Amino acid sequence: MNKIAPSILSADFSKLGEEIIAVEQAGADYIHIDVMDGQFVPNITFGPNVVEAVRPTTKLPLDVHLMIVDPDRYIGDYARAGADIISVHVEACPHIHRTIQLIHSFGVKAGVVINPGTSLDSLKYILNDVDLVLIMTVNPGFGGQSFIEEMIPKMVELKEMIAATGKKIEIEVDGGINEQTAKRCAAAGVDVFVAGSYIYNKEDRKAAITSLRNAIN
């Protein structure tokens, strides 16, 4: 079954715990945490202490999306803080194979992320080693942006690459996900749907998650 990962980037930070409990009760599968450093992307968000603080509020896996330069410096901190999945951008990792091993060394699932302008070729020699591939469907840095249509064929091609490995590797999409775009991504073979503004900008989070789930299953 396809999974929904609400991004807390669009939550009300003054009551983050309640915002996480609300989406868990509404049927979310992962909690997506966007970590930004003001260098790799032009925005700054959550340090490991925020992950540690929200960890006890939910049983759901914490899906940590690192949008930071040289992420090796902080992978241990986010793992110890309670991350279940840590994803790094291939654009930020000169030694991506080593970085994936580092994530696994903490007993955490490893994901790799590619920006809209990055080719699937960058994954060719590491695909066997990862648990998840995240295709950015917007340029990273902010919530509430529009879905980039050209990413649909990228999903289809990635699905074929993964099938050739014979392994169970999840495809996640992130950015501009709503009922319409999610439906098209699901048809392209996507497993995990990150949604920030679509869920958190609505008063009724349960209705938002239910309509997204109906669109993707």
Ligand SMILES: O=C(CO)[C@@H](O)[C@H](O)COP(=O)(O)O
């Ligand atoms: O990683 C990012 C943005 O860089 C995302 O996870 C956003 O939080 C998605 O927000 P929406 O496009 O769903 O509003």
Ligand SMILES: [Fe+2]
């Ligand atoms: Fe994200």
